[in-house]
Amino acid sequence: MTAIKHALQRDIFTPNDERLLSIVNVCKAGKKKKNCFLCATVTTERPVQVKVVKVKKSDKGDFYKRQMAWELRDLAEVDAKDASKENPEFDLHFEKVYRWVASSTAEKNSFISCIWKLNQRYLRKKVEFVNVSSQLLEELPKAEESVPSGESQSVAGGDEDALDDYQELNAREEQDIESMMEVCEYAISNAEAFAEKLSRELQVLDGANIQSIMASEKQVNILMQLLDEALAEEMLQSVKEQMDQISQSNRLIQISNTNNGKLLDEIQFLVNYMDLSKGHIRALQDGDLSSPKGIEACINASEALLQCMNVALRPGHDKLMAVKQQQHLFSELRDTFARRLTNHLNNVFVHQFYRSSCLSLPGHDQSSTLSQHTAELTLPKHSPLHRDLLRYAKLMEWLKNTHREKYEGLSRTYVDYMTRLYEREIKDFFEVAKIKMAGTTKEAKGKFATLPRKESALKQETESLHGSSGKLTGSTSSLNKLTVQGSNSRRSQSSSLLDMGNMSASDLDVADRTKFDKIFEQVLSELEPLCLAEQDFISKFFKLQQHPTITPPLAQVNLKDMVRLMMNKIFQSIETELNSLIALGDKIDSFHSLYMLVKMSHHVWTAENVDPASYLSTTLGNVLVIVKRNFDKCISGQIKQMEEVKISKKSKVGILPFVTGFEEFAELAETIFRNAERRGDLDKAYVKLIRAVFMNVEKVANESQKTPRDVVMMENFHHIFSTLSRLKISCLEAERREAKHKYTDHLQSYVINSLGQPLEKLNHFFEGVEARVAQGVREEEVSYQLAFNKQELRKVIKEYPGKEVKKGLDNLYKKVDKHLCEEESLLQVVWHSMQDEFIRQYKHFEGLIGRCYPGSGITMEFTIQDMLEYFSSIAQSH
Template sequence: MTAIKHALQRDIFTPNDERLLGIVNVCKAGKKKKNCFLCATVSTERPVQVKVVKVKKSDKGDFYKRQQTWELRDLTEVDAKDASKENPEFDLHFEKVYRWLASSTAEKNSFISCIWKLNQRYLRKKVEFVNVSSQLLEESVPSGESQSVAGGDEDALDDYQELSTREEQDIEGMMEMCEYAISNAEAFAEQLSRELQVLDGANIQSIMASEKQVNILMQLLDEALGEVDTIEGKLSSYEEMLQSVKEQMDQISQSNRLIQISNTNNVKLLDEIQFLVNYMDLSKGHVRALQEGDLTSPKGIEACINASEALLQCMNVALRPGHDKLMAVTQQQLLFAELRDTFARRLTNHLNNVFVHQGHDQSSTLVQHTAEMSLPKHSPLHRDLLRYAKLMEWLKNTHREKYEGLSRTYVDYMSRLYEREIKDFFEVAKIKMAGTTKEAKGKFATLPRKESALKQETESLHGSSGKLTGSTSSLNKLTVQGSNSRRSQSSSLLDMGNMSASDLDVADRTKFDKIFEQVLSELEPLCLAEQDFISKFFKLQQHPTVTPPLASTTQKDIVRLMMNKIFQSIETELNSLIALGDKIDSFNSLYMLVKMSHHVWTAENVDPASYLSTTLGNVLVTVKRNFDKCISGQIRQMEEVKISKKSKVGILLFVTAFEEFAELAETIFRNAERRGDLDKAYVKLIRAVFVNVEKVANESQKTPRDVVMMENFHHIFSTLSRLKISCLDAERREAKHKYTDHLQSYVINSLGQPLEKLNHFFEGVEARVAQGVREEEVSYQLAFNKQELRKVIKEYPGKEVKKGLDNLYKKVDKHLCEEESLLQVVWHSMQDEFIRQYKHFEDLIGRCYPGSGITMDFTIQDMLEYFSSIAQSH
């Protein structure tokens, strides 16, 4: 226990300026045995503090640590359980009772005795000791005993003292004088003992010799002890005085602590009051603005905005615990709620009146501005209403029902206003669009007319969309402007339209394109401005850094829903306008497809999810459907083409029409976003042209099939080469191939007739050679001897050949049409073919009739002159 006591003093109490006076090894009674030490300590500084400290080994077991500390003045009772029997249990009564079990009764009694002595010396409030043996308790504490408690135990802290340097030197000198001091310790100890006895005897003799001096010394000691007792008495009285001073200081300290607590509470109370005053007090000016502020003037609106924000800040202040139980706070909250409701009603009524007035406003109708064909601008209204945007945000945060009610009112009345304006705007557009055709036909004498008459005329023009079949195809109308013969031969094709071709010219279509572009250009800023206003006024903007994605999506949906209700007539009117344009001229679908695609692309770049991009995208589907219907109509009309049996075919009407369609489409679709749609239509049309050219060529009775194929595919090849349509490169090469093949076929078939007998003769010669007859022996064949050859050659003198070629030229001229100008090309090809046959005949004569001297009646130079003179004569 001594070692533990030294360790505790060194490691725990000395660093804290404390002395360990008593220690006991204990564990808690009635629980699992966990040993610890209870230590009685006093401080080394004044005033002395006496404590009971619980010390426990750490979990690792390598050092001790304080676990709990009690002031000895807080100890009210010590219960030893049994005064007559040995019992290691005892209780200490502090703020609660702690029950302990000592490792031995002796340690317990020693610890209780130490507590009693400390209580007697340092505490005025005595501790009650119960069931403690009287032997342990002393009636009073003698001075010596007190010193024992205060100082004796302090000396006992070190039972072992190290040797001084001088003592070490003396011991070493003794050991050096005795040689066996180290090897024979017992002999050395006996020697030391003998010397000690000698010295003791000498000391006794010396003392006895100095008895008188001893008596004097003892007397002096007795006097000193008396002085000590006197001093101790005075010290005890001083200590009692200091003890009373200590109690008074303790009371003063306690009083100061209470004063400090009071001051702290007052500061906190003042802070709470200042918090409530600063954050829950609304100025009289703000109250007046909320109750009767002017909502029509800019200054009044600004005052109302500031007051509403201040009110919202007061209502949303985060109250601290307990504030809601204060009567003043409750009354202030009721006042705020009443002000909020009052101002919300005033604001709602005012904005309702503004919306209703604007919805019934007739001053902005379009009838007064028919000539401009422009939609009224609502920027002044938006500018005026945006002054209330912050108030709308306040209403959204405080009165959601009134906010949503205002939203519905705005949508309801603005939809009526926009419906009137958009309807008038589209009526004027339809009148102008219909006027493009009517002016061409000379049926509109004067403009403007009365609105009712114009409206009736427009309705009669556009009719129902279900009756628009695209039968007025410009593919047929444009081709009517050819030669009279072609117009007469293709009259059945023109009969499929319900308007004359002269009505549809470039200026007419350009005017329609401008009208349609103006319609879209007016609608686009109108929708974008209204959507921007709705987002700002009703606070539906998307904030990516603040608003979660889900909330942003919801706000977009709300804006789109409001726009759909406000502009519910736009899509219907656009579809009606598109139907009218398609009925006037199915080629208008090309213009509409390009314009609509461009505006859809522009709107999607601004906002892909906007109302404008969605609506225009829906209408674009209708326009694309009309475009496809137009292409299908052209193909169907190609298939229904009938040709005259009595006149030559020439360049087919739909071939020329395709050329004009391609020229027009290339002009319209230059740099267009939907070029791919046109390329697909080109492929469909050109394949239909190929198929139907072949069909007409097969059905032709007046004109040879090769001529029909040759002329029309030559025209197609020239058109595709000139326009350089990249998606039709394969068709261009195919057209050239077909033209070349049918030109060669026509030339070969036509040239066989002028020298028919000569051709038959040499065919027989070639047949004999093919059967195995040697070429030089052919002349010995009866049917192919020299006399027969001369007879056949005499039938084709130069004049007859020229006459036959002249007849051939006239026949070719009858077959070919003037528009394509292929006569000279064909005639030159026939010349080449004739020369080739002539050389072939000469070669056969040279090989099969060698040395006969037989020649043709005309030479190659004669042939060239024949062909040249015949071509010049015609």
């Protein structure tokens, strides 16, 4: 309000030679939104005119303009509506009745009091005051003679111009003022009375000055006559002396008048700006700090006290005894109110915190805290506590500006209480989360049956987890190295990528992991608003908000640091509890690290969007580092398990466990990481895992004794190719093509190597034929070679009649069936490829017979059609 008064005085009233004495922020009754100001003013020139001026902001809102003015002599009645109760409404009766609603009762009372004093001082016709408390009007003595108290908030419009005309007192004037102040013993103790006395004497001097001027005019007329005579009688010297005396007399009168006015202005300045009302003094000393009205009164009083203490005194004011006494009074009031406020807020902290933690309730069973929110995994809300304390925010700001040590003491007290309160609530909250998390496992299946359901046992378990995430993740010492099992029993075994921590794949299912995901998300969703609400309260209550437009950058950094330090102290247990919860989840199932990485990354991203430097963002970022390490450790553990895989010498290999494990890992990961911020981490893990799968498939194929190498490579790379084609993982497109290539190559190699068995002698014969041709023997001359003549050819062909060929093919089918596994269903694919290869070889043999034995009439004992029937009947019979 002070800034508005100065602006109005400077922009509106000083240009019109007016002085602003009192101001009230009002709006018309029933029109709350259109605010304006009613101003009580007097002119600086005599005769004094007293007006009530209505001022409002321009439509653009960047300056004030004078809208309407009334002469005080036209005011007939002031109706305050109610003299016994606080009521912001009042009426002013001019030519018509104007009904107003003030922004506060205190402003209304101050304005009416000023109008009453102006009426008493300047008007003969007295205004009628209705429903105005007589106590309000009696609080200011000698109202008909004194300057209105409303001037204590006014701005002296002519002070700056008057200072330019200031003239130093000469020795005689100083003696006269000292004599005057000695005569008036109350000049220092009662500055207001002394000012009134000077004002009256100034009026007497004004009258004497006028009389002197009038007398001077008569003397001038006489002197003019004397001048005429002096021209004749040579008396001009006498006239000059008389004129000098008159001029000197007038100058002395003017100096005395100016100096008296200056002295009066100085005294009025001290009275206006260093006077604290009795109501404010009572509020500071005994005001009620527990009721809304009492708090508002204390806020107004503390702000008024701060304005009085911060007033810019003019040179020499600090040496006046009255000023020193007022400053001493202000210091005592400040210290007294600071002690009262500190003690009261300490008591409020204690009461509110104990009420929030239920410690104040008689017979309260503290052990029930854990089960209080078991049904719903939630954290208690402290919005009622924050709402109650925010009523004191302005008083905390006052304490911060006046008593820094008490402000900091209250800050430490609040932090200490909240630290204990949140530590207990957060600990209980995480205990419930761990119980629910442990319930996601199927204890009846035994691998995690050691995790108890009872709270006491769980507490003992979780206490061992605090700060020991490194001991839990990757604890696979209890796992037996994977052994490749036969195809008939493989589905009963857990895959490499699912046999994690202390849990096997058979003990986990999608529902368990989904439940864990919901629990972890609920934990983060409860912590986020809790931290944000507390940080917002701390910033508002302790006045640590950032104002970039007016606050220097360095001060902003300091405010952020203060908020962060308080939040770190209050929520010091959150990071530890989160790490413990993460360690437990990772111990239950390392796959949980995928869920936690996605959820934690999303909440970190959300917190950084709200405030990158907030406590929540920093803390979740630290925890995210731990989650990412667990995720990396999970991937590294699976690669290590692949490297340690051993094969059975008694059964065929089939699809390796880590190949099916990668399939299940990829299926789950694609579901979890759909639209996730950390997709890049998964892509990197994919590349590491698939390269390890490729490398270890080849390793197992090379070490296999029961199953041919080509079969191991063919079946496993076919499975990998099918998986990557179905999931369409873009970052593994090159690996998908490579898997297809390896599958095709080893299928062809296996078919070629296996087909040589049924027609072995015939193959050897034609290999010899091709060798002779390669040595330079002409094809049509091969039949003349003793070892490869027509007779030898017929002898070899007779060894492979149709029945023998079919029998050989049947044995080959059985052998292939033993090599291949059922899961991949490649038997018919391999058999069809063998049929194509057999036909190709048959045609190759026929071609060699036609070229090397032309016209011999030698043919195979069976035809291509016979071969097709052999392959078809063998496949159907099995």
